[in-house]
Amino acid sequence: MKPTSILDIMVKDHGKIITLLNDVEKNMNNDVLSMMKAFDSFEWALEKHIFTEEKAIYTSYNPVNIREGYKMVPELVQDHNELLNRLRVMRFDILKKHRCDFEGFKCSLLDHKTFEEEQLYPRLDEELTNEQKLMIVSRIKEIV
Ligand SMILES: [Fe+2]
Numbered sequence: 001m002k003p004t005s006i007l008d009i010m011v012k013d014h015g016k017i018i019t020l021l022n023d024v025e026k027n028m029n030n031d032v033l034s035m036m037k038a039f040d041s042f043e044w045a046l047e048k049h050i051f052t053e054e055k056a057i058y059t060s061y062n063p064v065n066i067r068e069g070y071k072m073v074p075e076l077v078q079d080h081n082e083l084l085n086r087l088r089v090m091r092f093d094i095l096k097k098h099r100c101d102f103e104g105f106k107c108s109l110l111d112h113k114t115f116e117e118e119q120l121y122p123r124l125d126e127e128l129t130n131e132q133k134l135m136i137v138s139r140i141k142e143i144v
């Protein structure tokens with residue numbers, strides 16, 4: 001049996017989020033209603049994803065390398081807070097038909113995603129027991 005991989009599950013969820021983000025980009029020059037519809041779907045998926053990471057995954061992380069590991073989680077949570085704040089600003093800008101910094105937002109989101117996929121999730125898969133991972137996976141499935 002293939003060992004449980006948090007990385008595989010979260011890469012799939014990242015994929016969904018990027019597809020929804022691309023939909024927002026495609027609707028950028030459309031009417032406000034179509035744009036907001038795409039934005040709402042993206043925002044909901046990202047908020048759920050962030051909730052899952054913070055409540056079901058990051059909390060289970062007991063890093064082997066304590067100094068490095070415990071620094072990583074607060075930095076990732078800070079990224080989340082910044083991304084969520086920028087989402088609120090973008091929502092306002094779209095509604096008011098102001099220019100929004102979509103490219104800047106996309107860059108930060110992709111950087112965050114790459115860090116999780118290259119650093120955090122492989123480390124979690126390596127350091128957690130299969131039992132711990134199964135517990136996390138069942139929680140993830142309740143949310144996403
Ligand atoms: Fe994240």
Ligand SMILES: [Fe+2]
Pocket residue numbers: 010014049053113116
């Ligand atoms: Fe993520």
